[in-house]
Amino acid sequence: MIIKKRTVLIFSTFLAIIIAFITLFSALSNLTQESFSSDFFKVVIDAGHGGVDGGVSGVKTGVKESDLNLILAKELASFLNEEGIKTVLTRSTKAGLYGTATSNRKRKDMLKRKEIILDSAPNLVISLHMNYYSVSDRRGAQAFFDEKNENSKKVALAVQSALNDLPTNERKYSALKGDYYILNSTNYPAVLIECGFLSNPQDEELLISREYREIFCQAVLNGISIYRINDDI
Ligand SMILES: [Zn+2]
Numbered sequence: 099m100i101i102k103k104r105t106v107l108i109f110s111t112f113l114a115i116i117i118a119f120i121t122l123f124s125a126l127s128n129l130t131q132e133s134f135s136s137d138f139f140k141v142v143i144d145a146g147h148g149g150v151d152g153g154v155s156g157v158k159t160g161v162k163e164s165d166l167n168l169i170l171a172k173e174l175a176s177f178l179n180e181e182g183i184k185t186v187l188t189r190s191t192k193a194g195l196y197g198t199a200t201s202n203r204k205r206k207d208m209l210k211r212k213e214i215i216l217d218s219a220p221n222l223v224i225s226l227h228m229n230y231y232s233v234s235d236r237r238g239a240q241a242f243f244d245e246k247n248e249n250s251k252k253v254a255l256a257v258q259s260a261l262n263d264l265p266t267n268e269r270k271y272s273a274l275k276g277d278y279y280i281l282n283s284t285n286y287p288a289v290l291i292e293c294g295f296l297s298n299p300q301d302e303e304l305l306i307s308r309e310y311r312e313i314f315c316q317a318v319l320n321g322i323s324i325y326r327i328n329d330d331i
Contacts (some may be wrong), residue, residue, distance in 0.1 A: 120158050139326070140184040142218050144211055144225040144280055147169035149194025150203065153240060154230035156302040163228040168192060169295065170226050170311055177315040183322070186218045212283040221331065222253060222322065223288035225280045228305065230297045237298045238267040239314070241321075242276030242290040249287035249329075251275075256328065257289050257321030266294050266301050287325075291318070 145147035145167040147153035153163030168189065175185040177290040188211045189195055201308040215223055229240070243254035254273035262270045273289075280287045294301035294312065304310040 117291035140220045142186045142220040142223045143171045144188040146227040156296040158299045158302050167226045174315045188214045192228045208279050215284050225290040227292050227294035229295045234297050237301050240271045240292045241273045244281035245275035253287045253325050256325035260317045
């Protein structure tokens, strides 16, 4: 009888140890997967323009595109970081990326952006801009891709499908090919987003509000998720 009790005790202890090991192993494996996915996906966020190049200006408030791109780039970076996505900003101040150059500023600025992308070896590049059109009722966010880069096209299609859910996009856009240096100067998957029209007062009003920019960041994240699911990355 005593032996039987002891056997039961040994068996239960053995079982408890096995269960503890299984629990520990599965916890460790989840942890590894999590750190793997966050280490794995890196996005370069490029705030268009900067310094002497202010880009376009808001028709209502005169807000400079370069400033708005920067605010949005920083907010998007925090937003993606919270989702475990690593981010690198091409610029984090109002200054351009041409250093102290007084000539060929645009070229030097763009070369620096390219260098940052190459150094970062990202999974994705997102360049943020604001649009402007002579007809003020044109609204909405549009994604552009490098037609020679299949992955750039895939990202732009995914991002555009998410942008079309935004309140600014009553008119649904298709992703468009665009000949932009930031897209075609490297082979990384890259999308340029014209986030809205600063020539349209309603778009401008939304884009200068933090609440709307959060909705916008969520749409970009949704687009990234669609791309990652489609491409299994
Ligand atoms: Zn621009």
